[in-house]
Amino acid sequence: MLSLPTLLFSAFKRPLPLITGKFSHLRPFDNYFVTSESSFSSEQLRHMSSHSPVQLLEMVKSVIPPLHYEMHKGQAGRLAIIGGCQEYTGAPYFAAISALKVGADLSHVFCSSDAATVIKSYSPELIVHPLLDRQNAIDEISQWLPRFHSLVVGPGLGRDSHLLKTAAAVIQKALVQKLPLVIDADGLFLITQDPSLVQGLSNVILTPNAAEFGRLYRKVFDREPDPTEPIISVKELCRKLGHVTIVHKGLHDIISDGEQVLVCSEQGSPRRCGGQGDLLSGSMGVFAFWSTVSHQKVEEGSLLKIYGPGICAAYAACALTRICSRRAFEVHGRSMTTTDLISQIQESFEYLFT
Amino acid sequence: MLSLPTLLFSAFKRPLPLITGKFSHLRPFDNYFVTSESSFSSEQLRHMSSHSPVQLLEMVKSVIPPLHYEMHKGQAGRLAIIGGCQEYTGAPYFAAISALKVGADLSHVFCSSDAATVIKSYSPELIVHPLLDRQNAIDEISQWLPRFHSLVVGPGLGRDSHLLKTAAAVIQKALVQKLPLVIDADGLFLITQDPSLVQGLSNVILTPNAAEFGRLYRKVFDREPDPTEPIISVKELCRKLGHVTIVHKGLHDIISDGEQVLVCSEQGSPRRCGGQGDLLSGSMGVFAFWSTVSHQKVEEGSLLKIYGPGICAAYAACALTRICSRRAFEVHGRSMTTTDLISQIQESFEYLFT
Numbered sequence: 001m002l003s004l005p006t007l008l009f010s011a012f013k014r015p016l017p018l019i020t021g022k023f024s025h026l027r028p029f030d031n032y033f034v035t036s037e038s039s040f041s042s043e044q045l046r047h048m049s050s051h052s053p054v055q056l057l058e059m060v061k062s063v064i065p066p067l068h069y070e071m072h073k074g075q076a077g078r079l080a081i082i083g084g085c086q087e088y089t090g091a092p093y094f095a096a097i098s099a100l101k102v103g104a105d106l107s108h109v110f111c112s113s114d115a116a117t118v119i120k121s122y123s124p125e126l127i128v129h130p131l132l133d134r135q136n137a138i139d140e141i142s143q144w145l146p147r148f149h150s151l152v153v154g155p156g157l158g159r160d161s162h163l164l165k166t167a168a169a170v171i172q173k174a175l176v177q178k179l180p181l182v183i184d185a186d187g188l189f190l191i192t193q194d195p196s197l198v199q200g201l202s203n204v205i206l207t208p209n210a211a212e213f214g215r216l217y218r219k220v221f222d223r224e225p226d227p228t229e230p231i232i233s234v235k236e237l238c239r240k241l242g243h244v245t246i247v248h249k250g251l252h253d254i255i256s257d258g259e260q261v262l263v264c265s266e267q268g269s270p271r272r273c274g275g276q277g278d279l280l281s282g283s284m285g286v287f288a289f290w291s292t293v294s295h296q297k298v299e300e301g302s303l304l305k306i307y308g309p310g311i312c313a314a315y316a317a318c319a320l321t322r323i324c325s326r327r328a329f330e331v332h333g334r335s336m337t338t339t340d341l342i343s344q345i346q347e348s349f350e351y352l353f354t
Numbered sequence: 355m356l357s358l359p360t361l362l363f364s365a366f367k368r369p370l371p372l373i374t375g376k377f378s379h380l381r382p383f384d385n386y387f388v389t390s391e392s393s394f395s396s397e398q399l400r401h402m403s404s405h406s407p408v409q410l411l412e413m414v415k416s417v418i419p420p421l422h423y424e425m426h427k428g429q430a431g432r433l434a435i436i437g438g439c440q441e442y443t444g445a446p447y448f449a450a451i452s453a454l455k456v457g458a459d460l461s462h463v464f465c466s467s468d469a470a471t472v473i474k475s476y477s478p479e480l481i482v483h484p485l486l487d488r489q490n491a492i493d494e495i496s497q498w499l500p501r502f503h504s505l506v507v508g509p510g511l512g513r514d515s516h517l518l519k520t521a522a523a524v525i526q527k528a529l530v531q532k533l534p535l536v537i538d539a540d541g542l543f544l545i546t547q548d549p550s551l552v553q554g555l556s557n558v559i560l561t562p563n564a565a566e567f568g569r570l571y572r573k574v575f576d577r578e579p580d581p582t583e584p585i586i587s588v589k590e591l592c593r594k595l596g597h598v599t600i601v602h603k604g605l606h607d608i609i610s611d612g613e614q615v616l617v618c619s620e621q622g623s624p625r626r627c628g629g630q631g632d633l634l635s636g637s638m639g640v641f642a643f644w645s646t647v648s649h650q651k652v653e654e655g656s657l658l659k660i661y662g663p664g665i666c667a668a669y670a671a672c673a674l675t676r677i678c679s680r681r682a683f684e685v686h687g688r689s690m691t692t693t694d695l696i697s698q699i700q701e702s703f704e705y706l707f708t
Contacts, residue, residue: 090480117471118471122478251423272429272430334703339478
């Protein structure tokens with residue numbers, strides 16, 4: 001499986017446009033050599049894919065629908081975010097607007113009534129439903145589900161037990177319809193309470209950070225994950241959950257479905273301001289739709305067939321988010337916030353995927 | 355202690371980039387010679403630190419955490435602002451967004467319910483809790499406190515007795531946890547009503563303007579402060595309150611903990627639009643976290659050990675706010691508002707501290 005040279009070199013044909021000024025010392029490619037023996041043990045490296053980032057980006061490019069003039073509204077993607085509550089309004093906004101900027105046609109948010117006005121006010125581009133705390137929320141949201149191509153559950157969902165219960169029911173309804181599903185943030189809290197919700201469902205992508213991964217792992221295995229062998233821990237957990245896709249976010253994003261393992265080590269930024277994970281989950285929702293459609297049509301032996309739509313979508317969103325973060329950091333430095341990343345989606349997307 | 359030459363020259367190695375146009379007559383360094391015998395009596399000057407601004411900025415630089423790729427979300431700072439009521443929504447927003455732009459990862463606001471929607475709508479980057487006017491506000495807010503690295507109490511708090519009572523209880527809870535605490539605006543009204551709230555607490559920074567300082571001084575000493583000897587009055591009050599840090603804002607910002615005295619006389623701007631104090635308090639909250647962490651690790655004899663984390667944070671925020679104000683004034687002149695200062699945080703921070 002292992003082909004070290006392919007791990008040691010960058011994916012990208014073109015350098016990023018150089019930005020002069022204080023952060024110009026961060027040259028593109030500077031940090032591209034991070035996926036190496038020094039980062040992972042040889043035992044772990046044996047689990048990793050041997051395909052180069054160039055090949056993986058070709059796989060992503062192959063699922064992106066070409067734009068043409070005969071298209072109808074909605075064809076490029078109708079997405080819904082389940083999240084947004086009394087405290088958290090930024091997270092679902094970031095996820096929903098990122099989906100549009102990546103290329104979805106319509107981006108819906110299902111949130112609690114006290115979050116809806118605020119999220120609407122952030123952007124007229126979004127369609128915001130103040131349904132999540134209604135008595136008949138499950139029925140009302142369920143009626144909308146057939147219109148969507150994918151769902152992102154969790155950004156700004158919060159920990160209110162009523163909202164979590166509704167979100168759990170929506171997950172179940174969405175899975176009956178085989179919608180691609182990205183679960184992040186407090187959606188992962190829900191899965192940690194009841195992992196059976198996603199058991200055996202290969203159209204589900206979970207996007208835990210280190211702390212969230214640890215909690216889910218402990219719940220499932222009743223022991224700590226080995227901190228020195230994260231790749232193996234991720235693969236183990238995917239298998240135990242019946243081949244859901246997991247994106248273990250961190251210095252390297254480790255992506256697996258229990259069979260294949262990809263590591264995305266594109267240089268991002270050292271800023272850790274809140275909201276970057278929402279760009280990741282929102283964009284992943286769009287890629288999950290695109291890759292699922294392509295996967296049904298693609299021939300055996302192609303990379304997309306080998307990795308499947310979940311891993312393809314996860315890799316695409318991880319690479320995109322990291323490039324957005326790097327570019328925003330080059331401009332804004334320590335003052336960078338997530339809004340600055342979102343402004344970079346267009347050029348980062350073009351840099352990576354066109 | 356006194357070394358006049360060091361007081362008479364500016365701190366800064368590099369001139370600010372000159373801005374051409376209407377305000378280009380305001381050359382950088384023009385007004386740097388303000389901390390001189392003409393400003394303070396020789397009696398007062400004897401109380402002042404002998405360290406040069408260059409040395410003081412080096413102290414500040416030493417506490418700023420370097421950004422690196424292994425960091426986790428929140429590590430660079432999780433801050434909370436206690437403030438925001440029916441009338442005042444801008445102040446807590448300015449403080450909270452300034453904290454993010456200075457480099458905090460997460461910025462929360464705890465405000466009254468009628469302020470929350472508006473503050474949220476200013477920016478999706480903030481996490482806003484409409485809890486301050488709730489019946490069980492103290493319990494609800496207390497649950498959040500262990501997550502924070504520092505607290506800023508007062509921006510837009512108002513004078514409603516219920517909100518003030520809640521804020522007082524939150525101050526007490528935060529102090530039990532030894533959180534660095536910046537108290538400004540109506541938070542100072544609270545302290546003037548009951549100075550015992552902060553008595554003997556060296557992790558508290560008070561940021562009164564001349565009027566607020568006068569009221570607090572009268573409350574504590576039952577007499578007027580000597581207007582000709584502000585440095586001595588500030589030092590007196592700090593001692594009487596058991597070595598809290600006080601920043602007496604004015605033409606010169608006088609900073610003391612009752613032992614050491616620093617004066618920040620960086621050229622700011624002659625505009626006195628509302629909100630500049632919120633940039634000061636919000637950024638000071640971040641520096642207070644950073645300097646507190648560094649202070650625990652730094653060796654004896656270093657400037658940070660001599661001045662302590664409160665004075666270091668206060669000096670950093672005063673210098674930063676003044677540079678932001680000067681730069682914004684150079685661009686916007688009489689039309690300058692606080693939003694314009696916030697746009698200058700990134701470059702001002704880099705100019706001062708990198």
